[in-house]
Amino acid sequence: MSTENSLDVTLLEPRLKHPTIFDRYDQLLELETLTIHNDHDPKPLYYQLLAERGNGFSWEYLEKGPIWWIVAITKNAPNTKDPTLGELAASDMRKALLLRKNGLDFCCGGKKTLKNACAEKGIDSARIEEELSQIDLVGKGKQHPFQEWKPDFLADYIVNTHHHYVRNRLPELRSLSEKVAKRHGEQHPELLTIQELIKDINTEMQSHMVKEEMVLFPYVKALTLQKNLDQTQFGCQFGTVQNPINMMEMEHEVVGEHLQEIRNLTKNFTLPASACKSYQLLYAVLEEFEEDLHMHVHLENNILFPKALAMEKAMSKN
Numbered sequence: 427m428s429t430e431n432s433l434d435v436t437l438l439e440p441r442l443k444h445p446t447i448f449d450r451y452d453q454l455l456e457l458e459t460l461t462i463h464n465d466h467d468p469k470p471l472y473y474q475l476l477a478e479r480g481n482g483f484s485w486e487y488l489e490k491g492p493i494w495w496i497v498a499i500t501k502n503a504p505n506t507k508d509p510t511l512g513e514l515a516a517s518d519m520r521k522a523l524l525l526r527k528n529g530l531d532f533c534c535g536g537k538k539t540l541k542n543a544c545a546e547k548g549i550d551s552a553r554i555e556e557e558l559s560q561i562d563l564v565g566k567g568k569q570h571p572f573q574e575w576k577p578d579f580l581a582d583y584i585v586n587t588h589h590h591y592v593r594n595r596l597p598e599l600r601s602l603s604e605k606v607a608k609r610h611g612e613q614h615p616e617l618l619t620i621q622e623l624i625k626d627i628n629t630e631m632q633s634h635m636v637k638e639e640m641v642l643f644p645y646v647k648a649l650t651l652q653k654n655l656d657q658t659q660f661g662c663q664f665g666t667v668q669n670p671i672n673m674m675e676m677e678h679e680v681v682g683e684h685l686q687e688i689r690n691l692t693k694n695f696t697l698p699a700s701a702c703k704s705y706q707l708l709y710a711v712l713e714e715f716e717e718d719l720h721m722h723v724h725l726e727n728n729i730l731f732p733k734a735l736a737m738e739k740a741m742s743k744n
Contacts, residue, residue: 432461435468444471451475451483454501461488464495469679473672475499476537481510484542511543512536512728519569520561522724528554533723534675534682572725577733578650580725581643588722589635595715596628602708610705614698616691620712623684630684634677638726642670646734653737667738671731678723685716 433450435443450460462468472485482502489496515522515532525532530543544551572580603624607617645662664670689695695709 431459432463435462435464444474447471448475448478451479451499451501456501456503459498459500461496461498464497465493467491467495468497469676470672473675477668477672481537481539484539486546508539508541510537510539512724514540514558515724516573516728518561521558524554524557524561526720530554531682533720533727534679536724536728572729576650577730577737578647580730580733581646584722584725584730585639585643588718588725589639591718592631592635592715592722595711595718596624596631599624599708599711599715600628602704602711606702606705606708609702613700620688620691623688627681627684630677630681634674634681637670638674642667642674645670646730649734649737649741653741667734671735675727675731678727681719682723685719688712689716 431450433447435447438446447460447462454460462471467490475483475485484498484500484502486498486500487495488498511525511530511532513536515525515536522532528549529547530540530549535543538546540554541551543549544554575583603617603621607621611618611621641664645667649667692709692712695713697706697709701709
Protein backbone atom coordinates (compact mmCIF):
# COMPACT_ATOMS: atom_id res chain seq x y z
CA MET A 427 0.00 0.00 0.00
CA SER A 428 1.36 3.43 -0.94
CA THR A 429 1.99 5.97 1.84
CA GLU A 430 2.90 9.63 1.46
CA ASN A 431 4.97 12.31 3.16
CA SER A 432 5.82 15.83 2.06
CA LEU A 433 8.69 18.30 2.13
CA ASP A 434 8.54 22.08 1.63
CA VAL A 435 11.88 22.68 -0.07
CA THR A 436 11.55 26.48 0.15
CA LEU A 437 12.11 26.30 3.92
CA LEU A 438 15.58 24.76 3.48
CA GLU A 439 18.91 26.51 2.99
CA PRO A 440 20.02 26.24 -0.66
CA ARG A 441 23.03 24.05 0.17
CA LEU A 442 20.80 21.61 2.07
CA LYS A 443 18.00 21.23 -0.46
CA HIS A 444 19.23 18.36 -2.64
CA PRO A 445 20.99 16.45 0.19
CA THR A 446 17.81 16.62 2.28
CA ILE A 447 15.63 15.42 -0.60
CA PHE A 448 18.03 12.54 -1.32
CA ASP A 449 18.06 11.59 2.36
CA ARG A 450 14.25 11.58 2.49
CA TYR A 451 14.09 9.60 -0.76
CA ASP A 452 16.54 6.99 0.58
CA GLN A 453 14.31 6.50 3.62
CA LEU A 454 11.29 5.63 1.45
CA LEU A 455 10.13 2.03 1.34
CA GLU A 456 8.95 0.60 -1.96
CA LEU A 457 5.75 2.26 -3.25
CA GLU A 458 6.06 5.08 -0.71
CA THR A 459 5.80 8.64 -2.03
CA LEU A 460 7.66 11.83 -1.16
CA THR A 461 5.85 14.99 -2.26
CA ILE A 462 8.08 18.03 -2.64
CA HIS A 463 6.86 21.65 -2.78
CA ASN A 464 9.11 24.18 -4.52
CA ASP A 465 8.91 27.73 -5.90
CA HIS A 466 10.55 26.78 -9.23
CA ASP A 467 10.69 23.76 -11.50
CA PRO A 468 12.82 21.06 -9.78
CA LYS A 469 13.61 19.29 -13.08
CA PRO A 470 17.43 19.38 -12.39
CA LEU A 471 16.69 17.26 -9.32
CA TYR A 472 14.99 14.69 -11.56
CA TYR A 473 18.14 14.26 -13.64
CA GLN A 474 20.39 14.10 -10.57
CA LEU A 475 18.13 11.54 -8.92
CA LEU A 476 18.06 9.49 -12.10
CA ALA A 477 21.85 9.62 -12.41
CA GLU A 478 22.58 8.72 -8.79
CA ARG A 479 19.69 6.41 -7.90
CA GLY A 480 18.76 4.93 -11.27
CA ASN A 481 15.38 4.45 -12.91
CA GLY A 482 13.73 3.17 -9.74
CA PHE A 483 11.18 5.91 -9.18
CA SER A 484 8.24 7.66 -10.81
CA TRP A 485 8.10 11.45 -11.08
CA GLU A 486 4.68 13.09 -11.34
CA TYR A 487 3.91 16.81 -11.44
CA LEU A 488 0.86 17.54 -9.27
CA GLU A 489 1.20 21.27 -9.89
CA LYS A 490 3.43 23.00 -12.43
CA GLY A 491 3.76 26.71 -11.64
CA PRO A 492 3.64 29.57 -11.91
CA ILE A 493 3.82 29.95 -8.11
CA TRP A 494 4.21 26.38 -6.84
CA TRP A 495 5.75 23.28 -8.36
CA ILE A 496 4.56 20.17 -6.54
CA VAL A 497 6.06 16.80 -7.48
CA ALA A 498 5.22 13.31 -6.22
CA ILE A 499 8.29 11.03 -6.20
CA THR A 500 7.36 7.38 -5.68
CA LYS A 501 9.95 4.67 -5.10
CA ASN A 502 9.18 1.69 -7.32
CA ALA A 503 9.31 -1.90 -6.15
CA PRO A 504 12.88 -3.16 -6.77
CA ASN A 505 11.78 -6.44 -8.29
CA THR A 506 9.81 -4.80 -11.08
CA LYS A 507 11.71 -3.80 -14.20
CA ASP A 508 9.24 -2.45 -16.70
CA PRO A 509 10.83 -1.28 -19.96
CA THR A 510 11.13 2.45 -20.48
CA LEU A 511 9.83 4.15 -23.61
CA GLY A 512 13.40 4.96 -24.57
CA GLU A 513 14.52 1.34 -24.23
CA LEU A 514 11.62 0.14 -26.37
CA ALA A 515 12.26 2.75 -29.06
CA ALA A 516 16.00 2.03 -29.08
CA SER A 517 15.42 -1.70 -29.54
CA ASP A 518 13.37 -1.41 -32.75
CA MET A 519 12.33 1.60 -34.83
CA ARG A 520 8.97 -0.03 -35.53
CA LYS A 521 8.29 0.13 -31.79
CA ALA A 522 9.29 3.78 -31.81
CA LEU A 523 6.74 4.44 -34.55
CA LEU A 524 4.06 2.58 -32.60
CA LEU A 525 4.75 4.66 -29.49
CA ARG A 526 4.67 7.85 -31.55
CA LYS A 527 1.34 6.85 -33.15
CA ASN A 528 -0.14 6.49 -29.66
CA GLY A 529 1.18 9.84 -28.44
CA LEU A 530 3.81 8.29 -26.14
CA ASP A 531 6.90 10.51 -26.01
CA PHE A 532 9.98 8.27 -26.22
CA CYS A 533 12.33 11.25 -26.71
CA CYS A 534 12.16 13.69 -23.80
CA GLY A 535 9.89 11.25 -21.96
CA GLY A 536 12.08 8.25 -22.75
CA LYS A 537 12.95 7.51 -19.12
CA LYS A 538 9.32 6.86 -18.17
CA THR A 539 8.25 3.24 -17.99
CA LEU A 540 5.64 2.09 -20.47
CA LYS A 541 3.09 1.54 -17.70
CA ASN A 542 3.63 4.98 -16.14
CA ALA A 543 3.48 6.75 -19.50
CA CYS A 544 0.28 4.94 -20.46
CA ALA A 545 -1.29 5.73 -17.09
CA GLU A 546 -0.51 9.45 -17.54
CA LYS A 547 -2.15 9.43 -20.99
CA GLY A 548 -5.11 7.26 -20.01
CA ILE A 549 -4.01 4.56 -22.47
CA ASP A 550 -4.52 0.83 -21.94
CA SER A 551 -0.95 -0.42 -21.41
CA ALA A 552 -2.01 -4.03 -22.06
CA ARG A 553 -3.08 -3.06 -25.59
CA ILE A 554 0.25 -1.36 -26.28
CA GLU A 555 2.16 -4.34 -24.85
CA GLU A 556 0.21 -6.69 -27.11
CA GLU A 557 0.94 -4.56 -30.19
CA LEU A 558 4.62 -4.42 -29.23
CA SER A 559 4.74 -8.19 -28.83
CA GLN A 560 3.29 -8.60 -32.32
CA ILE A 561 6.19 -6.58 -33.70
CA ASP A 562 8.61 -9.07 -32.12
CA LEU A 563 7.08 -11.87 -34.20
CA VAL A 564 8.20 -10.27 -37.47
CA GLY A 565 11.79 -9.79 -38.61
CA LYS A 566 13.19 -6.27 -38.31
CA GLY A 567 13.98 -5.92 -41.99
CA LYS A 568 16.30 -3.09 -42.99
CA GLN A 569 16.95 -0.68 -40.14
CA HIS A 570 19.98 1.33 -39.13
CA PRO A 571 21.54 -0.71 -36.28
CA PHE A 572 21.98 2.34 -34.05
CA GLN A 573 22.44 0.25 -30.92
CA GLU A 574 25.38 -1.56 -32.51
CA TRP A 575 27.19 1.58 -33.62
CA LYS A 576 30.15 2.84 -31.62
CA PRO A 577 29.51 6.14 -29.81
CA ASP A 578 31.95 8.15 -31.94
CA PHE A 579 30.32 6.96 -35.18
CA LEU A 580 26.83 7.67 -33.79
CA ALA A 581 27.87 11.18 -32.72
CA ASP A 582 29.15 11.90 -36.23
CA TYR A 583 25.93 10.53 -37.72
CA ILE A 584 23.83 12.83 -35.52
CA VAL A 585 25.87 15.87 -36.55
CA ASN A 586 25.95 15.03 -40.26
CA THR A 587 22.28 14.03 -40.45
CA HIS A 588 20.24 15.82 -37.80
CA HIS A 589 22.31 18.90 -36.97
CA HIS A 590 22.71 19.48 -40.70
CA TYR A 591 18.94 19.18 -41.17
CA VAL A 592 18.16 21.62 -38.34
CA ARG A 593 20.59 24.22 -39.68
CA ASN A 594 19.04 23.95 -43.15
CA ARG A 595 15.40 23.92 -42.07
CA LEU A 596 15.26 26.59 -39.36
CA PRO A 597 15.92 29.57 -41.68
CA GLU A 598 13.12 28.31 -43.95
CA LEU A 599 10.78 27.88 -40.98
CA ARG A 600 11.53 31.37 -39.69
CA SER A 601 10.94 32.93 -43.10
CA LEU A 602 7.74 30.97 -43.72
CA SER A 603 6.30 31.65 -40.26
CA GLU A 604 6.94 35.40 -40.63
CA LYS A 605 5.32 35.46 -44.07
CA VAL A 606 2.24 33.47 -43.04
CA ALA A 607 1.81 35.34 -39.73
CA LYS A 608 1.99 38.69 -41.52
CA ARG A 609 -0.64 37.65 -44.05
CA HIS A 610 -3.01 35.58 -41.89
CA GLY A 611 -2.18 36.56 -38.29
CA GLU A 612 -5.19 38.82 -37.87
CA GLN A 613 -7.64 36.00 -38.68
CA HIS A 614 -5.50 33.31 -37.01
CA PRO A 615 -3.67 34.91 -34.04
CA GLU A 616 -2.10 31.57 -33.10
CA LEU A 617 0.25 32.12 -36.05
CA LEU A 618 1.85 35.03 -34.20
CA THR A 619 2.57 32.76 -31.24
CA ILE A 620 3.93 30.07 -33.55
CA GLN A 621 6.24 32.62 -35.15
CA GLU A 622 7.68 33.51 -31.72
CA LEU A 623 8.02 29.85 -30.74
CA ILE A 624 10.00 29.15 -33.92
CA LYS A 625 12.33 32.04 -33.04
CA ASP A 626 12.82 30.53 -29.57
CA ILE A 627 13.48 27.08 -31.05
CA ASN A 628 16.05 28.59 -33.40
CA THR A 629 17.86 30.33 -30.53
CA GLU A 630 17.81 27.20 -28.35
CA MET A 631 18.90 24.78 -31.08
CA GLN A 632 21.73 26.90 -32.49
CA SER A 633 23.31 27.22 -29.04
CA HIS A 634 22.54 23.60 -28.15
CA MET A 635 24.18 22.11 -31.23
CA VAL A 636 27.35 24.16 -30.76
CA LYS A 637 27.68 22.89 -27.17
CA GLU A 638 27.30 19.31 -28.35
CA GLU A 639 29.74 19.70 -31.21
CA MET A 640 32.36 21.64 -29.22
CA VAL A 641 32.13 20.02 -25.78
CA LEU A 642 30.11 16.84 -25.37
CA PHE A 643 30.67 14.98 -28.63
CA PRO A 644 34.47 15.53 -28.70
CA TYR A 645 34.66 14.06 -25.20
CA VAL A 646 32.54 11.07 -26.23
CA LYS A 647 34.79 10.52 -29.26
CA ALA A 648 37.92 10.84 -27.11
CA LEU A 649 36.49 8.30 -24.65
CA THR A 650 35.80 5.91 -27.52
CA LEU A 651 39.37 6.27 -28.77
CA GLN A 652 40.77 5.65 -25.29
CA LYS A 653 38.62 2.54 -24.99
CA ASN A 654 39.72 1.28 -28.42
CA LEU A 655 43.36 1.72 -27.34
CA ASP A 656 42.58 -0.02 -24.04
CA GLN A 657 43.70 3.03 -22.09
CA THR A 658 42.35 4.40 -18.84
CA GLN A 659 39.95 7.32 -18.66
CA PHE A 660 41.40 10.84 -18.65
CA GLY A 661 40.10 13.86 -16.77
CA CYS A 662 37.74 16.47 -18.20
CA GLN A 663 36.76 20.01 -17.29
CA PHE A 664 33.18 19.07 -16.37
CA GLY A 665 34.00 16.22 -13.96
CA THR A 666 31.84 13.53 -15.51
CA VAL A 667 29.96 13.18 -18.77
CA GLN A 668 26.75 13.03 -16.72
CA ASN A 669 26.92 16.81 -16.17
CA PRO A 670 26.76 17.96 -19.82
CA ILE A 671 24.30 15.15 -20.55
CA ASN A 672 21.97 16.53 -17.87
CA MET A 673 22.17 19.96 -19.48
CA MET A 674 21.54 18.60 -22.98
CA GLU A 675 18.52 16.61 -21.80
CA MET A 676 17.05 19.68 -20.13
CA GLU A 677 17.51 21.68 -23.34
CA HIS A 678 15.90 18.87 -25.33
CA GLU A 679 12.90 19.13 -23.04
CA VAL A 680 12.57 22.90 -23.54
CA VAL A 681 12.53 22.55 -27.33
CA GLY A 682 10.19 19.56 -27.08
CA GLU A 683 7.74 21.65 -25.05
CA HIS A 684 7.86 24.41 -27.68
CA LEU A 685 7.06 21.90 -30.43
CA GLN A 686 4.24 20.39 -28.39
CA GLU A 687 2.79 23.87 -27.93
CA ILE A 688 2.95 24.39 -31.70
CA ARG A 689 1.18 21.06 -32.24
CA ASN A 690 -1.53 22.11 -29.79
CA LEU A 691 -1.94 25.56 -31.39
CA THR A 692 -2.25 24.03 -34.87
CA LYS A 693 -4.64 21.31 -33.64
CA ASN A 694 -2.22 18.62 -34.82
CA PHE A 695 -1.30 20.59 -37.95
CA THR A 696 -4.89 20.82 -39.17
CA LEU A 697 -5.15 23.50 -41.86
CA PRO A 698 -8.06 25.96 -42.07
CA ALA A 699 -10.12 25.73 -45.26
CA SER A 700 -8.76 29.06 -46.49
CA ALA A 701 -5.08 28.10 -46.13
CA CYS A 702 -2.88 29.33 -48.98
CA LYS A 703 0.10 27.43 -50.40
CA SER A 704 2.56 29.09 -47.99
CA TYR A 705 0.28 28.24 -45.04
CA GLN A 706 0.16 24.61 -46.20
CA LEU A 707 3.92 24.51 -46.64
CA LEU A 708 4.52 25.94 -43.16
CA TYR A 709 2.46 23.21 -41.50
CA ALA A 710 4.09 20.49 -43.62
CA VAL A 711 7.61 21.66 -42.78
CA LEU A 712 6.73 22.05 -39.08
CA GLU A 713 5.46 18.48 -38.92
CA GLU A 714 8.54 17.21 -40.75
CA PHE A 715 10.79 19.22 -38.38
CA GLU A 716 9.03 17.76 -35.34
CA GLU A 717 9.46 14.21 -36.65
CA ASP A 718 13.16 14.75 -37.35
CA LEU A 719 13.73 16.30 -33.93
CA HIS A 720 12.04 13.36 -32.22
CA MET A 721 14.49 10.99 -33.94
CA HIS A 722 17.38 13.36 -33.21
CA VAL A 723 16.60 13.52 -29.48
CA HIS A 724 15.85 9.79 -29.35
CA LEU A 725 19.29 8.92 -30.72
CA GLU A 726 20.95 11.11 -28.11
CA ASN A 727 18.82 10.54 -25.00
CA ASN A 728 18.17 6.83 -25.46
CA ILE A 729 21.25 5.53 -27.27
CA LEU A 730 24.28 7.84 -27.39
CA PHE A 731 24.09 9.22 -23.85
CA PRO A 732 23.60 5.81 -22.15
CA LYS A 733 26.52 4.44 -24.21
CA ALA A 734 28.74 7.34 -23.12
CA LEU A 735 27.78 6.94 -19.46
CA ALA A 736 28.38 3.18 -19.53
CA MET A 737 31.74 3.63 -21.27
CA GLU A 738 32.93 6.26 -18.80
CA LYS A 739 31.81 4.12 -15.85
CA ALA A 740 33.57 1.01 -17.18
CA MET A 741 36.80 2.90 -17.87
CA SER A 742 36.82 4.56 -14.45
CA LYS A 743 36.96 1.09 -12.85
CA ASN A 744 40.15 0.17 -14.72
